[in-house]
Amino acid sequence: MSTHDEKTDDGSAKPERTVSRRDFLRVTGGVAGAALLAACGATPASPSGAASGQTAASASTDAGTTGGATAAAVQATQAPAAAAGGAAGDVQFWDMVWGPPAYIDTAKKVVQQFTQANPNIKASYQSNPWSSWPQVFTTAVGSGTAPDVSTGGGYQAIQFYPQGAILEIDDVVASFKPDDFLPNQIEGMKFNGHYVALPWGIDIRIPFYRKDLFDKAGVKPPTNWDEMRAGLKKLTSGNQYGIAFPGNDNAAWQGMWGLVINNGGGLFTADRKLDVMNDRTVEALTFISNLVKDGVVHPGSAGFSGDDMTKAFSSGSVGMVIFVPGTEERVTPNVKQNVELLAPMTGPHGDKGTLLFSNNLMVYKQTKNPDATKSFLKWWSANSLPIWTEGKCGNLPARTSIAKDPYFQNNIYLKRILDEWVPIGKLTGTRSSGTFPALADIDMGGMMKTLATDILQGQDVKASLQKLETTLKGLKTLQS
Amino acid sequence: MSTRAIPSHSQELRPPRRSLPFDAFPFILLLPSALLIALINIYPFATGFYYSLQSGTLLQSGDFVGLANFIQLFRMADFRHALWFSAIFAIFSVFGSWAIGLLLALFLNMDIPARGFFRVALLLPWIIPSIVSVVSWRWLISDQSGLVNVMLQAIGLKPIYFLSTGSLATFSVIVVKIWRSFPFMMLSILAALQTLNRESYEAAAIDGAGRWQSFRYITMPHLLPISFVLWILMTIWSVNDFETPWLLTQGGPSNATENLSVLAYRYTFNLNDVGIGAAISFFTMLLLMIFAITLLSRQRET
Numbered sequence: 001m002s003t004h005d006e007k008t009d010d011g012s013a014k015p016e017r018t019v020s021r022r023d024f025l026r027v028t029g030g031v032a033g034a035a036l037l038a039a040c041g042a043t044p045a046s047p048s049g050a051a052s053g054q055t056a057a058s059a060s061t062d063a064g065t066t067g068g069a070t071a072a073a074v075q076a077t078q079a080p081a082a083a084a085g086g087a088a089g090d091v092q093f094w095d096m097v098w099g100p101p102a103y104i105d106t107a108k109k110v111v112q113q114f115t116q117a118n119p120n121i122k123a124s125y126q127s128n129p130w131s132s133w134p135q136v137f138t139t140a141v142g143s144g145t146a147p148d149v150s151t152g153g154g155y156q157a158i159q160f161y162p163q164g165a166i167l168e169i170d171d172v173v174a175s176f177k178p179d180d181f182l183p184n185q186i187e188g189m190k191f192n193g194h195y196v197a198l199p200w201g202i203d204i205r206i207p208f209y210r211k212d213l214f215d216k217a218g219v220k221p222p223t224n225w226d227e228m229r230a231g232l233k234k235l236t237s238g239n240q241y242g243i244a245f246p247g248n249d250n251a252a253w254q255g256m257w258g259l260v261i262n263n264g265g266g267l268f269t270a271d272r273k274l275d276v277m278n279d280r281t282v283e284a285l286t287f288i289s290n291l292v293k294d295g296v297v298h299p300g301s302a303g304f305s306g307d308d309m310t311k312a313f314s315s316g317s318v319g320m321v322i323f324v325p326g327t328e329e330r331v332t333p334n335v336k337q338n339v340e341l342l343a344p345m346t347g348p349h350g351d352k353g354t355l356l357f358s359n360n361l362m363v364y365k366q367t368k369n370p371d372a373t374k375s376f377l378k379w380w381s382a383n384s385l386p387i388w389t390e391g392k393c394g395n396l397p398a399r400t401s402i403a404k405d406p407y408f409q410n411n412i413y414l415k416r417i418l419d420e421w422v423p424i425g426k427l428t429g430t431r432s433s434g435t436f437p438a439l440a441d442i443d444m445g446g447m448m449k450t451l452a453t454d455i456l457q458g459q460d461v462k463a464s465l466q467k468l469e470t471t472l473k474g475l476k477t478l479q480s
Numbered sequence: 481m482s483t484r485a486i487p488s489h490s491q492e493l494r495p496p497r498r499s500l501p502f503d504a505f506p507f508i509l510l511l512p513s514a515l516l517i518a519l520i521n522i523y524p525f526a527t528g529f530y531y532s533l534q535s536g537t538l539l540q541s542g543d544f545v546g547l548a549n550f551i552q553l554f555r556m557a558d559f560r561h562a563l564w565f566s567a568i569f570a571i572f573s574v575f576g577s578w579a580i581g582l583l584l585a586l587f588l589n590m591d592i593p594a595r596g597f598f599r600v601a602l603l604l605p606w607i608i609p610s611i612v613s614v615v616s617w618r619w620l621i622s623d624q625s626g627l628v629n630v631m632l633q634a635i636g637l638k639p640i641y642f643l644s645t646g647s648l649a650t651f652s653v654i655v656v657k658i659w660r661s662f663p664f665m666m667l668s669i670l671a672a673l674q675t676l677n678r679e680s681y682e683a684a685a686i687d688g689a690g691r692w693q694s695f696r697y698i699t700m701p702h703l704l705p706i707s708f709v710l711w712i713l714m715t716i717w718s719v720n721d722f723e724t725p726w727l728l729t730q731g732g733p734s735n736a737t738e739n740l741s742v743l744a745y746r747y748t749f750n751l752n753d754v755g756i757g758a759a760i761s762f763f764t765m766l767l768l769m770i771f772a773i774t775l776l777s778r779q780r781e782t
Contacts, residue, residue: 134749134750135749138538138539138749139538141539142538142539159752160539162540163537163539163540164539164540165539239624239639247644247732247733248643248729248730248732248733299641299644300622300623300624300639300641300643300644301644302641302643302644302645302732302733302734303622303641303642303643303644303645303649303729303732303733304622304623304644305618305622308622308623311623311625312623312624315625317624440752441750441751441752444750444751445746445750445751446731446735446746446750449732450732450734450735453732453733453734454734456644456733457644457645457646457733457734459734467557470557471558474556475751476535476753
């Protein structure tokens with residue numbers, strides 16, 4: 001069956017509906033979804049943003065602070081219904097699990113607050129586990145049962161947008177002031193001149209170290225790569241190793257890519273041309289490869305899950321990890337006091353930086369109530385503070401107004417991440433800007449995980465990068 | 481007494497014959513089942529084949545590309561590796577689980593104390609849901625605080641990171657698969673053993689045959705037909721096994737334990753390339769069909 005492009009009302013290209021395929025998905029969507037939920041019981045490799053989304057990150061919750069924050073949020077919800085601009089109808093909101101069980105209850109409560117503040121719009125909440133992501137969205141969109149709006153990974157909107165599933169939200173973005181969001185957040189949602197999602201949560205890769213182990217080995221927190229290599233060598237002794245990566249999780253390549261960006265490297269040129277073998281990327285990965293050769297990388301790394309790695313970090317088998325915000329909450333309580341955040345290191349050429357993801361809040365084209373859905377989108381973006389203060393969301397807020405809340409400012413870890421690391425964070429597509437479909441493939445396709453485990457197993461860096469380059473050249477999203 | 485006065489139940493239901501040259505009634509009875517099979521088997525099968533001849537994604541049809549996706553498969557290094565790993569995984573899993581199943585079946589076929597208990601206990605790996613058993617295996621072997629490494633360290637050995645190199649991960653995935661599969665082999669072989677006439681052994685003993693000769697010339701020939709069937713079934717289940725490699729290693733490290741099922745999943749859902757994903761699935765099915773037909777033909781010859 002041939003496919004023709006047609007124009008939608010907003011002028012964007014829209015593929016003709018393929019009746020047989022969608023009908024098939026419609027019939028089988030529910031069954032497939034249920035089967036996948038059952039089959040994929042284990043947490044899959046975390047997509048961008050998912051790793052910290054699953055973190056039970058919790059800043060210290062000063063009662064007064066939290067109470068104040070909640071009060072502020074409630075006050076915000078009591079804004080006149082005029083905020084909805086007269087929109088009415090049902091809005092179905094699908095949310096991923098971005099925190100501990102308390103997160104889901106809090107998010108439900110915030111949705112109820114929206115309905116109270118906007119009586120003409122009835123919003124409903126559905127929580128989706130990461131174990132069924134992204135299949136549940138694929139089957140929902142394919143079977144015509146997509147939600148009106150959802151949260152999702154850092155490249156979820158751009159994954160579905162070329163397939164005609166995502167509604168552009170240029171008008172929503174235009175209603176915000178530029179400084180409503182932290183730097184680079186809004187622009188990271190732009191593709192071909194259109195905004196395909198709203199950033200709501202920031203995930204970022206940061207080095208954490210065990211202060212007690214560093215002190216015992218006489219190592220000072222490194223400020224550059226030479227100091228890091230020397231320090232990790234000193235830390236390594238017997239069953240204790242300098243650093244570990246979780247090779248069975250996307251967090252391994254994401255941690256390594258933090259160092260690639262720290263060296264000014266990346267996968268693309270500024271005009272989105274593939275540039276895998278550039279000197280800076282090769283240099284950064286060679287540095288990690290040398291750490292493996294030095295014997296300072298935990299030998300179990302290639303098979304570690306994120307939990308395995310944090311367990312090794314907590315038990316003192318590892319002195320340093322590059323992981324997600326909230327890592328300090330993953331160790332045992334008596335170890336937490338010894339977990340410190342490293343200040344951004346200076347790369348060999350004077351660069352600073354790390355890998356950052358902007359998790360998406362997106363509207364689906366299947367929505368029957370686009371105005372009501374956009375009203376919800378704006379409201380959620382501005383009023384979702386309780387998902388952090390009460391729900392212990394693992395992401396950091398993309399909104400400046402939320403990030404200024406005492407909940408973040410009074411927590412030493414979160415404040416330092418927001419002040420020191422977020423401003424130098426860059427997206428996977430760096431050194432290009434914006435977002436584009438290939439980034440979804442790169443994020444989820446497994447080729448970056450293969451690169452990381454190749455390096456962790458001591459394979460040649462250039463050969464591993466050439467293998468990656470061959471795979472990337474075969475991606476249809478990079479050929480079009 | 482005439483039976484004509486009371487028509488049989490089938491005669492009551494049978495519709496009056498019309499002009500059809502054959503009796504349509506049995507086919508009408510089969511129709512619901514046939515429709516159900518068409519819905520849950522033939523339609524997805526045909527749709528899957530249709531996908532394999534196209535580019536595009538699950539949500540958006542691409543162009544008709546003929547057999548290009550199938551040709552592309554053989555240019556893909558990850559497909560060639562998945563094919564190789566699937567073969568290794570199947571061969572070792574099938575014969576490993578068969579050998580263990582055979583030994584245990586022979587053991588359970590003897591008059592031993594607590595035989596009923598052993599029969600139930602040895603079935604447990606087959607009964608436990610795969611998500612529970614494979615994740616438990618992962619906890620046992622994944623890091624230095626897993627039970628296996630704790631025991632190794634307790635006797636003065638260094639920990640072994642079973643999932644951290646390609647060869648060790650391959651070994652581990654096969655061991656877990658064998659552990660999950662041997663009870664089925666054991667149960668099937670035990671059932672076959674229990675149909676074996678003991679008089680054959682007595683006659684052989686009178687003729688001077690030892691235990692080994694009885695096993696080789698009586699037991700094994702008797703078990704060969706069921707073994708052929710078990711090898712075919714277990715090969716199909718091994719090649720199609722998604723959960724063991726996925727839950728244990730997600731196909732890693734460096735794709736070392738990625739079989740054809742995991743590869744098809746990765747292309748379909750993670751890379752949104754349903755054409756390649758469907759082509760991998762179809763190729764796998766054809767491969768298994770050829771294997772099963774060959775082995776069944778060989779069985780008939782034997």
